[in-house]
Amino acid sequence: MDFYAELEARGLVHQATDPGLGAWLAGGSRTLYAGFDPTADSLHVGHMMGLITLRRFQKARHKPIAVVGGATGMIGDPSGKNAERNLLDKAALEHNVACIAKQMERFLDFESGAVLANNFDWTGGWTYLEFLRDIGKFFPVNVMLQKDSVKSRLGSDAGLSYTEFSYMLLQAYDFVHLAREHGCQLQAGGSDQWGNITTGIDLARRMGVSSEKLPLFGFTWPLLTKSDGSKMGKTESGAIWLDAERTSPYQFFQYWVNVDDADVGGCLRTLTEVSLEEIATLDASRTENAAARESQKRLAEELTRLVHGAEGLTSAQRATEIFFGAEIDGLDDKTLGQIFADVPTGELSRAQLDGAGLPVVDALVAAGLAKSKGEARRTVEQGGAYVNNRRVEGLDRTLTAANLASETVIVLRSGRKKYALLRLV
Known part of the structure; x- marks a missing residue:
């Protein structure tokens, strides 16, 4: 099974701009990017699909660029949101970017080809008039109004501010800049980013960046949701964060141990590197003896090791054993x-x-x-x-x-x- 076929088999391809994307990827090492807005000083479970997908590309000898939105984060993506986010100041965003960059090192090898970029570096120096003159003139408003992220908000009571309306212009220019400077030809993102991705490809074409010699592509992965349609990574107490100070390794481990039987197979396919053959075996064991929760334990072990390292996994497993009767000593108040x-x-x-x-x-x-x-x-x-x-x-x-x-x-x-x-x- 080739790389793109495995992405499809794992359920990671939701939409693609070109049916020949798989053949293009098989033709050599390609550069792609995905963006992450620094709205907090930690990423959460909802970001893992993107991080792990970029990780898969790097392991398949492609070059991933993780773009942290120091500029776009100042506005906030309206996609999938029913109200405008609170706007963050520059100092808060710089802090968030630094924290998130550190977390990404768990997923990507920045010393062996992966690139970490901040879109504030290429947009922060613009004046408003320069942006309108050099970028804004290439955006037909009638096309922007047809995007789902815009239409859904225009029809809501909250409406859409001009600030949020401008978000897709900034994100679209990211693709233009990365194509010019890094030869990046593929943008990936969650299914709610389809409008922003296609807008970026269209802008590159209008600005003469995309051509037969440098074709641009886009694909999306499905959002990380439960079988009932609700977002995964949310609990009554809030989001499941990747920062151990916000969500301890034990709490993180327990979240995955308690994933519903209907959801665990999909999580193993999309979020882990466990082979499809082993996942099929786990699917069968779940049918025979669901109470053993073998699939959930495998999922929890893989993701806790990836996010918190071997030490974090050991800590989480020991804490679990304690809850089920193992003798207790040498812990701290916070862990207990x-x-x-x-x-x-x-x-x-x-x-x-x-x-x-x-x-x-x-x-x-x-x-x-x-x-x-x-x-x-x-x-x-x-x-x-x-x-x-x-x-x-x-x-x-x-x-x-x-x-x-x-x-x-x-x-x-x-x-x-x-x-x-x-x-x-």
Whole structure:
């Protein structure tokens, strides 16, 4: 199977401007680009399709350019949006660009052919009159009005500001600049970028950049969505970020472990480099024994390793084991808080751990795992009380500073899965 055929087999080709794109790609090393607007100081799961697709091209000996939109990010792409974004100032955008560039190094090898570019470098020096004279005159307004991203907003209550209307002009010129300076002939993006991509090709033709000697192409991948049509990478608490400070490796790992059976096969195909043969085997195992969640575990391992490295994956796997009963020690408050984010927390004075220590019966009551000391005693006597996932063997057990699982926290458990944290401050 050739490279483009594999993209199609993985469901990564949504639209293409030319049916001969596959043959053109097979004809040699090609340069392509995809853009990423720095609206935050971290990329999120929604960006992974683009990053991993560029990674596939680089591994197939093509040259990817990741364009961070220092200029377009000041405006915000109206595609798929029902209201205008908050505009960011230059300092905030520069910070975001620097953070995102660092994250991209996990996906692309910038020392071996991949290029990181910022479109502010070639648009930031324009005056408004220069932009209208040199670029704007090539854009027929009637064509722009036919783009879906424009039509949908013009028909909405929010409308479309002139600022957002100008977004496609800036993005279109990116393709012109990259074709001139880097010989870039292919722009890739999510399916919501089809209008912007075709506009770029049209601008290059009108400006004499695109020709028989330098034909330009475009293709889109499908948006990363669940089977019910909702965006993937969103939870009740917000987006799943690629920055470990925003979304810990454990939380990131758990998101993929909990992907629905209806969605996991598609995620394995589009987001990982797991072979199609192995994915077919995982599909079959899911049919036979869905409860084992082998597909989800494979997905979580691959993506966590890619985004957070081997160390992040090990940390996430250990945290998962802890939640399911592995003994706990040597962690920090933040990690424990993430692992046990949804369990109740009690609080006592740190002084309770001094001297003879805190009776475990009192600790169970303080943490809310028992309503009374009598209930706590019965839990201990029946062998159902645990401190840091180690069974409590007697009623005379007391807790001291040596029992802290982190700086301030002791993890208590009643029965198999009823957890609580006791914070000593």
